[in-house]
Amino acid sequence: MSSVNHDNAKGHLDGTTEFIEDRVMMKNEVYVSYIASPYAKAKILERDYRDAKEIEGVLGIWDYRDLSGNLWGNIDADQPILAEAITHYVGEPIAIIAATTVEALESVRKLTLITFEELPSVLNLDEAIEEKDYFGDVQVIKRGDFESAYKSAPLRLSGEYENKAQEHFYLESQAAIAYPVDNDEIDILSSSQNPTEVQYIVAKCLGLKLRQVTSKVKRMGGAFGGKETQSVPFAVMAAFVAFKLKRPARIILSKVDDMIVTGKRHPFKGFYRVGFNAEGIVLGLETKLFADGGAYTDISPSVVQRAILHSDNAYYVKNWSISGVACRTNHHPHTAFRGFGAPQGIALVEQVFDDIAYHLKMDPLSVRERNLYAIDRNNTAPYGQKITQNTLPQIVEKLVNSSNYKQRREAIEAFNRESKTTIKGIGLTPVKFGISFTSRFLNQANALVNIFPDASVQISTGATEMGQGVNTKIAQVVAQTLGVDVSMCKVMITSTEKNHNTSPTAASSGTDLNAMAANLAAMKIKNRLLNLAAQLFLNEGHDAHFEYSVSEAIETSHIYIENGVVINRETNQKMALRELLDIAYKNRISMGDYAFYKTPNLSFDVKKGEGKPFAYYTNCAAVSEVTIDRFSGKTSVDRVEILMDLGRSINEGIDRGQIAGAFVQCMGWVTNENLVYSDKGALLSHSPTTYKIPNIQDIPSDFIINFLDNPYEVDNIRGSKTVAEPPFILGLSIFSAIRHALSSKGFKGNIKIPATAENILMKLESLR
Numbered sequence: 001m002s003s004v005n006h007d008n009a010k011g012h013l014d015g016t017t018e019f020i021e022d023r024v025m026m027k028n029e030v031y032v033s034y035i036a037s038p039y040a041k042a043k044i045l046e047r048d049y050r051d052a053k054e055i056e057g058v059l060g061i062w063d064y065r066d067l068s069g070n071l072w073g074n075i076d077a078d079q080p081i082l083a084e085a086i087t088h089y090v091g092e093p094i095a096i097i098a099a100t101t102v103e104a105l106e107s108v109r110k111l112t113l114i115t116f117e118e119l120p121s122v123l124n125l126d127e128a129i130e131e132k133d134y135f136g137d138v139q140v141i142k143r144g145d146f147e148s149a150y151k152s153a154p155l156r157l158s159g160e161y162e163n164k165a166q167e168h169f170y171l172e173s174q175a176a177i178a179y180p181v182d183n184d185e186i187d188i189l190s191s192s193q194n195p196t197e198v199q200y201i202v203a204k205c206l207g208l209k210l211r212q213v214t215s216k217v218k219r220m221g222g223a224f225g226g227k228e229t230q231s232v233p234f235a236v237m238a239a240f241v242a243f244k245l246k247r248p249a250r251i252i253l254s255k256v257d258d259m260i261v262t263g264k265r266h267p268f269k270g271f272y273r274v275g276f277n278a279e280g281i282v283l284g285l286e287t288k289l290f291a292d293g294g295a296y297t298d299i300s301p302s303v304v305q306r307a308i309l310h311s312d313n314a315y316y317v318k319n320w321s322i323s324g325v326a327c328r329t330n331h332h333p334h335t336a337f338r339g340f341g342a343p344q345g346i347a348l349v350e351q352v353f354d355d356i357a358y359h360l361k362m363d364p365l366s367v368r369e370r371n372l373y374a375i376d377r378n379n380t381a382p383y384g385q386k387i388t389q390n391t392l393p394q395i396v397e398k399l400v401n402s403s404n405y406k407q408r409r410e411a412i413e414a415f416n417r418e419s420k421t422t423i424k425g426i427g428l429t430p431v432k433f434g435i436s437f438t439s440r441f442l443n444q445a446n447a448l449v450n451i452f453p454d455a456s457v458q459i460s461t462g463a464t465e466m467g468q469g470v471n472t473k474i475a476q477v478v479a480q481t482l483g484v485d486v487s488m489c490k491v492m493i494t495s496t497e498k499n500h501n502t503s504p505t506a507a508s509s510g511t512d513l514n515a516m517a518a519n520l521a522a523m524k525i526k527n528r529l530l531n532l533a534a535q536l537f538l539n540e541g542h543d544a545h546f547e548y549s550v551s552e553a554i555e556t557s558h559i560y561i562e563n564g565v566v567i568n569r570e571t572n573q574k575m576a577l578r579e580l581l582d583i584a585y586k587n588r589i590s591m592g593d594y595a596f597y598k599t600p601n602l603s604f605d606v607k608k609g610e611g612k613p614f615a616y617y618t619n620c621a622a623v624s625e626v627t628i629d630r631f632s633g634k635t636s637v638d639r640v641e642i643l644m645d646l647g648r649s650i651n652e653g654i655d656r657g658q659i660a661g662a663f664v665q666c667m668g669w670v671t672n673e674n675l676v677y678s679d680k681g682a683l684l685s686h687s688p689t690t691y692k693i694p695n696i697q698d699i700p701s702d703f704i705i706n707f708l709d710n711p712y713e714v715d716n717i718r719g720s721k722t723v724a725e726p727p728f729i730l731g732l733s734i735f736s737a738i739r740h741a742l743s744s745k746g747f748k749g750n751i752k753i754p755a756t757a758e759n760i761l762m763k764l765e766s767l768r
Contacts, residue, residue, distance in 0.1 A: 003653030037087035040681030057104030068207030128327035144319030149284025153275025161270035172221025178242035225336030293326035300326035307341030427736025434614030462502025483561025520595035633761030666731020
């Protein structure tokens with residue numbers, strides 16, 4: 001399919017695209033904010049809001065006692081919208097404020113309205129691991145007999161892995177506007193990946209039926225997983241005020257407040273033991289993962305589940321024991337982030353292969369290649385799913401050749417032997433990423449498609465647009481099915497009144513699920529139109545006195561629609577699609593339809609740790625080269641080459657943008673993005689001035705993205721594969737390259753993610 005422009009490309013460029021904060025204030029609209037806890041853990045002794053209510057413009061202050069329901073959560077409803085007796089992290093909302101001006105809100109927040117007793121808190125993941133304060137059970141996947149393989153292996157290693165959190169840093173902060181409607185109903189517009197959850201929790205907290213709440217999402221200014229669950233409390237706050245005051249209410253978080261109150265990519269600690277032979281073949285591997293889940297469950301157990309399901313990455317190990325669990329701390333509840341645990345699980349196993357290679361004085365690529373999933377053997381994941389349509393060997397071989405990997409590595413090692421000021425490194429890492437929600441029930445979608453007499457089309461799905469281009473791809477799929485130009489198709493605002501019980505736009509499945517449902521609906525319409533056209537061509541015209549209807553006896557395989565023209569390929573008869581639509585309308589033949597889709601053949605037994613959790617795998621690999629300044633520790637990424645298997649891309653331009661953006665986002669995670677907390681649990685790096693994401697100067701000057709010509713017929717919408725999350729993990733090739741550079745000076749130990757300039761400099765200093 002063609003690379004048509006993103007449907008909001010022009011608006012994003014000229015600034016006319018409307019986000020929630022851009023919506024014009026209504027005459028009686030009010031502003032909403034909240035009072036937050038200054039402590040990581042504290043008992044609330046007294047609440048006295050009287051001084052605040054005296055401030056001009058303040059309309060009210062409410063706490064958990066005013067809500068009909070207060071607890072929420074996807075897995076375990078343990079998180080309060082508003083803290084009750086005890087607060088559990090710095091920034092936790094305690095009370096809602098409504099005022100006629102933003103200045104009045106800020107005046108209230110500066111007052112001391114609540115008296116606390118500070119309590120002991122857990123701010124260290126090691127302490128949480130020691131206390132075994134877990135969210136749920138330890139999840140385990142096993143294959144073979146690790147202990148026997150480890151004990152009998154000729155060579156053995158053990159080690160630790162650690163990564164810190166990462167901020168989502170979406171450009172549009174958490175935001176919502178709620179509008180009261182007749183009959184105690186609420187319309188809410190939010191910046192959310194999950195309008196259905198917003199609908200459910202708003203209804204629960206306000207004591208309403210679901211039919212009384214309509215949740216809408218027009219678009220988001222970025223999300224990356226950070227608005228899958230954590231947009232909910234702010235939508236509830238706006239909805240509560242709108243319902244209470246019978247006035248429109250909006251809440252727009254500042255970047256500082258957003259970074260303080262919301263969770264991040266999960267910090268992980270990992271431990272491994274590995275047995276292997278002199279050729280670098282892994283005989284037995286044990287990996288244990290512990291995630292910092294923060295103060296409440298959120299979706300941490302699911303993040304850990306995906307982490308352990310991806311701990312094999314691209315490698316076959318006959319004897320493997322994988323376990324993982326999320327731990328409770330007094331940090332903001334960590335949440336979904338692009339990759340959803342897979343980057344952490346994969347980072348650990350990539351470290352293992354690097355460690356083996358440096359122990360054997362081998363190229364890490366050789367160790368990776370010798371353990372790579374094969375085509376006709378060694379092609380079953382530890383959880384039992386067969387790796388079909390495996391393009392990993394082909395991808396790695398092609399990338400090694402196209403990048404001149406071996407020559408470049410030799411040149412780098414020669415450079416490192418001579419240079420006194422800088423060191424260089426190169427790393428090549430593959431990725432196998434499973435596509436589907438691991439919670440099977442979420443793999444469903446519905447769509448409504450209407451085509452009008454002028455051949456323009458409206459499409460409604462549960463997908464939410466956050467800049468990734470899902471609406472553009474859905475429009476392309478429907479346009480192709482109905483035989484019209486994509487400019488004739490409009491994907492409508494996502495709304496729970498049109499698309500019910502929707503899954504979040506997450507798990508890289510937004511296009512897979514929603515485009516499939518939209519295509520099924522469009523096919524229903526198309527089949528009726530082809531049936532009518534076949535009758536008209538057979539009768540050589542339209543008899544206005546005869547009412548046509550759809551007949552199952554009519555053969556339609558010779559009729560098709562292309563570029564707005566209906567064509568009989570046998571007789572070359574033609575008619576304009578608009579003419580056919582007019583006739584269909586006047587003959588009472590439906591030009592709209594609804595369809596439902598669920599991903600087939602998925603199953604996973606959590607207790608047994610086995611099954612088929614994924615519909616398919618997206619495979620890819622990247623090779624990265626870095627230069628490190630030995631006097632400052634600063635890393636520069638010099639060259640990146642990526643090879644992606646996306647099947648038959650629906651929109652190569654959008655996919656290319658997703659690949660580049662995901663890779664650079666991971667580059668930030670493994671190098672510069674360093675979240676710093678005080679010893680009391682307060683986030684200190686809470687703004688663009690103190691938290692560094694990659695900028696234009698950090699982008700490699702030689703940045704190559706290529707697509708594999710996939711030889712297989714991919715069983716997915718239009719033969720495509722999803723793109724959103726897998727290329728993020730390719731950024732680990734940078735981390736591998738950093739370790740290669742450090743190894744040239746004799747460093748063999750562990751380095752944490754992110755490998756900041758300070759961390760690298762300290763490692764280099766330790767070698768002098």
